[in-house]
Amino acid sequence: MADLDPSSFLPLPQAQFHVLVALTEGERHGYAIMQAVENSSDGIVRMGPATLYGTLKKLVDKGLVEEMEHRPEPDDDQRRRYYRLTGVGQRVCTAEADRLANLVRISRFNLRPGMG
Amino acid sequence: MPAPHPIYKSLLRLYPDSFRSHYGDDLVQQFADLVRDRGARAAWARTSVDLMVTVPRYRLETIMNEQHSATTVNIGITLLAVGGAVGVLTGLYPGIVPFVAAFGLAAAQRSTLARAIRTPDSHRRRRRLDIAAVLAVVFLASYVSLLSKDRWAGGEQMLIAIGVPAMVGAVVFLIAGLLTPRSPGGHPAPPIA
Numbered sequence: 001m002a003d004l005d006p007s008s009f010l011p012l013p014q015a016q017f018h019v020l021v022a023l024t025e026g027e028r029h030g031y032a033i034m035q036a037v038e039n040s041s042d043g044i045v046r047m048g049p050a051t052l053y054g055t056l057k058k059l060v061d062k063g064l065v066e067e068m069e070h071r072p073e074p075d076d077d078q079r080r081r082y083y084r085l086t087g088v089g090q091r092v093c094t095a096e097a098d099r100l101a102n103l104v105r106i107s108r109f110n111l112r113p114g115m116g
Numbered sequence: 117m118p119a120p121h122p123i124y125k126s127l128l129r130l131y132p133d134s135f136r137s138h139y140g141d142d143l144v145q146q147f148a149d150l151v152r153d154r155g156a157r158a159a160w161a162r163t164s165v166d167l168m169v170t171v172p173r174y175r176l177e178t179i180m181n182e183q184h185s186a187t188t189v190n191i192g193i194t195l196l197a198v199g200g201a202v203g204v205l206t207g208l209y210p211g212i213v214p215f216v217a218a219f220g221l222a223a224a225q226r227s228t229l230a231r232a233i234r235t236p237d238s239h240r241r242r243r244r245l246d247i248a249a250v251l252a253v254v255f256l257a258s259y260v261s262l263l264s265k266d267r268w269a270g271g272e273q274m275l276i277a278i279g280v281p282a283m284v285g286a287v288v289f290l291i292a293g294l295l296t297p298r299s300p301g302g303h304p305a306p307p308i309a
Contacts, residue, residue: 045232049143050166050171052146057138
């Protein structure tokens with residue numbers, strides 16, 4: 001898994017990228033991921049329960065995210081599942097961020113004042 | 117302890133067994149959290165769209181890949197809408213049910229949520245034009261069969277029921293395909309300022 005080329009996962013669906021970004025801040029449970037995605041997208045991406053867990057399932061299947069064995073916060077409901085980025089997940093997230101940054105650079109270059 | 121939410125819990129039966137058995141408790145927990153924080157109305161508004169988008173997708177994804185499942189959902193909605201419309205126009209008034217269902221599903225598929233889970237498809241234009249071609253062939257085959265004299269009893273209605281939705285679907289996908297921008301080829305990166 002560690003030898004996988006991150007670019008082979010790109011482009012990522014928007015929801016998957018948002019979840020990876022939410023997990024860059026550390027391990028989180030499902031509801032916390034959903035809230036983080038809502039905040040980072042200014043309320044545009046509002047995931048429902050099945051969208052979130054379907055997305056998490058795909059990311060776990062691809063090896064980009066993993067379920068944690070233990071709960072990082074002992075006070076929390078023990079039935080909640082926590083997730084974190086894997087090493088490949090971090091590299092894929094970085095690669096997707098670079099790809100999007102490059103698109104932004106191209107669009108800003110082409111749309112700069114005085115063009116067209 | 118999470119609230120039971122029996123209605124939401126029973127709706128989870130619509131999902132594939134594997135998904136439900138692995139994530140069922142998490143889904144109910146998440147729904148309970150939504151109700152607690154946002155209120156029942158907001159939770160149901162969000163979850164209704166979620167159900168309409170994900171149930172057909174996850175069902176299809178158990179038998180085909182993501183890209184094909186998205187296409188199949190679109191074809192299904194088109195056929196449901198056209199079949200319902202043809203039914204109503206020919207006096208089969210229960211046809212309003214699939215027509216309304218198609219309308220609801222189509223609206224859900226256009227939502228931000230549905231777009232967020234869609235895999236970016238660089239071959240969408242080609243795929244839509246391919247579907248238009250397949251539906252056009254189905255229409256032509258139905259039309260040629262209609263002209264043939266040795267039809268079976270009731271074959272005419274059957275051919276109309278297949279041919280008309282196929283014709284409308286072909287036109288819809290042809291227009292959608294032609295309106296879809298070509299995927300960009302190699303784009304030279306601008307110099308870094």
